[in-house]
Amino acid sequence: MASPYIVRKTAYFSMKTPNRPGQGARILSGLAAHGVNLVAFTGFPNAGRAQVDFMPYNPGKFVEAARKLGYKVSAKKTVFLATGKDRTGAIASICSKLAAAGINMVAMDAVASGAGRFGAIFWVKPGDVAKASRVLNAN
Numbered sequence: 001m002a003s004p005y006i007v008r009k010t011a012y013f014s015m016k017t018p019n020r021p022g023q024g025a026r027i028l029s030g031l032a033a034h035g036v037n038l039v040a041f042t043g044f045p046n047a048g049r050a051q052v053d054f055m056p057y058n059p060g061k062f063v064e065a066a067r068k069l070g071y072k073v074s075a076k077k078t079v080f081l082a083t084g085k086d087r088t089g090a091i092a093s094i095c096s097k098l099a100a101a102g103i104n105m106v107a108m109d110a111v112a113s114g115a116g117r118f119g120a121i122f123w124v125k126p127g128d129v130a131k132a133s134r135v136l137n138a139n
Contacts, residue, residue: 005084005118007094007138009129010039011059012079015071019050027052027071034065039081040121042109055079055121078129079121080138082110086118094120094136101135103128 017023024043031038036056043052056062059076066073082094091110098105103124110120124132132138 003084003137004087005082005090005094007080007082007136009078009133009138010055010081011076012053012055013059013062013066013073013076014051014053015066015073016046016049016051019045019048023050024052030069030071031062031065034061034068036062036065040079040109040119042121053079055081077126079123080132080136082118082120082122082136084118086112086116090118091120094122097135098124098132101131103132103135 015027017027028041031054037058038054038056040055041053043050045051054062054073063073063076082091084090091108095105095108106123106125108120108122110118110122113119
C-alpha cells in the first residue's frame with residue numbers, strides 16, 4: 001500500500017528581525033516584489049526579537065532577493081515538508097517513525113489545508129537529516 005503522505009527535503013533560511021507590527025508584512029512584500037514564491041513561511045518570538053524562516057521554491061532567487069533587500073539570512077539549511085491525505089493521526093505516523101529510529105524532531109508546524117489534505121514542515125538536528133531522509137523515504 002502506498003504511503004498516505006509524501007515527505008521531501010527542502011531548503012530553508014532563517015533571519016532575525018525586530019518583533020514589531022508590520023515587520024513580517026514588510027519582509028514578505030519585499031520578497032514578493034522580487035518574484036520570490038515561498039513553499040512555507042513561519043515566524044515566532046525569539047529572545048526579544050522574532051525569528052522568521054523561509055522555505056523558497058527557488059533558493060537561488062531567494063538569496064539574490066534577500067541580498068538586494070539587505071536581509072541578513074542564514075546559510076541554507078534543510079527542513080522537511082510533508083503533504084498528504086488528511087486523516088486522524090496523519091502526522092502521528094511521521095513522528096512515530098522518527099521516534100522509532102531514535103531521531104528527535106526539533107519542531108513541527110502542521111495544518112489541515114482543506115480539500116482533505118494536510119501539510120507540515122518539521123526540523124531535525126543537522127546530524128539527523130540523512131537518517132531521517134532514509135526513515136521517511138524523503139527525496
